[in-house]
Amino acid sequence: MVRRLLEGVGVAPLTPMNDEGSCVDYGAIKAYVDFLSNKGVDGMFVLGTTGEGTSLSLKERKKTLELFIEANEGRMTVVSHCGAAVFEDIIELLVHSRNSGADAAAVVSPFFFNHKQEELFWFYDKIAEAVDDFPLYIYNIPSLTKNPVSVEVIARLHEKHKNIVGLKDSSGDFVNSTSVIQTLPSTFNTVVGCDAAFASVLIAGAKGCVSGPGAVFPEFFVKVRDAVREGNIGKAFEDQKSLTRLTMALGNGANIPYMKHVLERRGLEMGGVKTPLKNLTDAEIELLDNNLVAVMHKIGIDF
Template structure:
């Protein structure tokens, strides 16, 4: 059973101008990220604009990433959706195409109480083999529902295939409580990219990072430095990674990610409505800002 660790990259979804998915560029992005040393791939999450995609499009993207990766890195497919039936269908698909596991965001938009959240995840867990790992995914600022420690603890104890949580909110108090759920047997991967190093120091297994989908290098180097005990170097790399986070708007607008990837030679395509691509003026400002930070990145190699 493979778990998420280190630098898990949340991938963007390249769209053509007409809103269709560009699977050729999905494959090229997958190769680019693997070549940069990321440890795991996480397509079809928030960064991947998952709710703008049909079930068939999501299946095609998942197959493309898994088939392109060919076991060289761990691949988890995010299968969360507003319809439970879609979640179950996408989870089965991820299992059958050979993904290493899945992530599932909490129910979205409509409020869900603790009994409903517990029932939701147990339904998904029971639909899959015990040895096919599931990560809970909590991003309350977008989904409007948060997972309490009590619910997470119940799920971790009662569902053998629920092995961790992806937590994408900068609350270290709650993060530390998640880390104490079945200590040593329940993983926490942290979402806010600008807090990667302190999350590692707290005990998280790694990050699920959208910024690393554009600039993997400082994140991969930071994780390596931390593993080697070189905290001074890790701090410097976190500063560099945070500069990229700031310039790329911390993932609040995926068009910044896509334009920056184009500057790096990867055609990540367009935004899909209602979101729009950033303007030419914004692109030029982004280019200028990135050139300045790239000079620091060049020192890393």
């Protein structure tokens, strides 16, 4: 059942759109995938938060994933985010992801309603049963869903369903991430969405990261990964300092329109953002650019 799972530098690619953000620019996907692969990225978490996945129609999500997989040509691990507000849509997206050749899929915890932990267990239990031949990640991002998935529930789910193979933990809580790593078997694929903790969680036993800013500037993520793998912990933490400065200048992954703007400056077509997100004004861009350029100069890189 298991194909490839996320490890090392995983990124959450942005989804190219037209300038108004009204539709996906499918023709711009290949150049972006080539860019990420050439920079040394190990895996892509397609159509997640940074990819505006929940803002797209099912038809758009399916075609976008298909083109990311086609452009990838097997170079990087591909995990498809299939979270949605409607349960039946989640299952439809999961079946499509499996049939399209994604290595695995992820589902964010339910949002809008507040849920008890037993309801979250039931939610993932039913999903795992519906696609029991396909590797699944639990996606924990309580800052957006208001529904954190507890370590106990994750452990119960993994024990019951061997196709629940990992967790994307974007809680920003280092204790929570390490608790999952220490509680679950070493084969469980924990990846962390907190850029500032990347070096620390790798050393603590995480398999890798999934980063939005990493999909804009993968270079320092690659440096941290390589230093940890080589056992050069001092260098890893020095590179981590630069990585953290850079990701904070990008809005710590929360400013999607600005990350698209920076990718445009790096020579890629990204366009606008999907409603209800809003494109930045020229004044906002200038202010952010001034800060980013100053940080880039300090750490010794250019666009």
